[in-house]
Amino acid sequence: MQGELIDVLNEDGVFTGQVLSREEVHKKGLWHRSIVVAILNEKNEILLQQRSANKEKNAGMWDISVAGHLSSGQDSLSAAAREINEEVSVLLGYRTEIKDFRYMYCFRKEQKVREDFIERQFYDFFILRTSGVDDKTLYFQKEEVQAVKFVDLTTIQKMIDNHEIVERPEVYQVLTNFLFRL
Numbered sequence: 406m407q408g409e410l411i412d413v414l415n416e417d418g419v420f421t422g423q424v425l426s427r428e429e430v431h432k433k434g435l436w437h438r439s440i441v442v443a444i445l446n447e448k449n450e451i452l453l454q455q456r457s458a459n460k461e462k463n464a465g466m467w468d469i470s471v472a473g474h475l476s477s478g479q480d481s482l483s484a485a486a487r488e489i490n491e492e493v494s495v496l497l498g499y500r501t502e503i504k505d506f507r508y509m510y511c512f513r514k515e516q517k518v519r520e521d522f523i524e525r526q527f528y529d530f531f532i533l534r535t536s537g538v539d540d541k542t543l544y545f546q547k548e549e550v551q552a553v554k555f556v557d558l559t560t561i562q563k564m565i566d567n568h569e570i571v572e573r574p575e576v577y578q579v580l581t582n583f584l585f586r587l
Contacts, residue, residue, distance in 0.1 A: 410477040411437045418511075418527045424477045434523030437474065440485045441528050441573065442506070443580050444470035444493075447536045450555035451580065453570070454493060457549055462518050465551070467564055468571040470533075481529040482506055489533070493545045493553060506531045509583065512575045530576055532583065558584060 413423040414436040423435075430437050444452040452470040456463050473488035475481060482503045489501045509530040516524045540554045556564075558581055564570040565577065 409474065411474055412477050413437060414527065418513075427474060431518075431522050431524060434517075434525055436525045436527065438481065439472060439474050439526045439528050440481050440488060440531065441469055441576055442471040442485050442489060442531045442533055443576065444489070444533045444535055445584075446538060446555055447534075448555075448557075449584050450557050451561065452493070452540070452543075452553060452555050453561075453564075454545065454550045455552040456571070457547070457551055459548070461522070462524075463571045466571050467569055469573055469576055472528075481508075481531075485529075485531050485533075491546060492549050493543055501533065506533055509579050514575070528575070530579060532580070 408426040408428055410424050411427050411430050413421045413425055413430060415421055416436055418436070418438070425433075425435070429435075446452070453467045454470060455467050456465060458465045471485070471488045471492055473484060473492075475484040476487075479487075485506055486501045486503055509532055511527055511529050513527055514524065515526075518524060543553050545553055561570065561577060565572075
């Protein structure tokens with residue numbers, strides 16, 4: 406099986422015309438696009454997910470609500486909605502719609518996870534507001550996520566200090582600025 410296909414980008418984020426498997430993109434350390442979504446409830450708490458212990462990277466760590474790769478030919482908004490609907494959904498048939506997302510910004514990140522796994526990604530960061538949702542009404546894809554919980558910014562800062570959460574300083578700073586403007 407070839408796996409998920411991803412569009413290869415150049416260092417400026419422009420599509421090169423090349424489409425490779427996710428595994429090949431990471432093995433070669435090629436640029437590609439991903440999404441990051443912070444889901445906020447009406448108390449301005451952020452939904453965190455605990456990554457599955459079986460994940461290739463950051464296994465068992467807490468992470469922002471949703472993150473994932475764009476499939477070949479997919480735009481960032483569609484990828485964000487797909488990832489949420491695949492990984493974390495609300496009971497009683499709630500579905501995320503593209504119009505519900507607020508685009509925040511794009512950032513680049515390079516990370517050598519190991520010799521044969523190099524990430525070079527452009528991340529599109531979105532915020533999704535929800536109401537009437539709590540961590541007890543959520544279900545999640547067990548292969549991807551072990552647990553979910555809503556936390557405030559103070560708790561996130563403690564988790565950062567204790568190295569319990571995936572390092573995403575670009576996301577946490579913009580999220581903090583956004584919440585303090587409200």
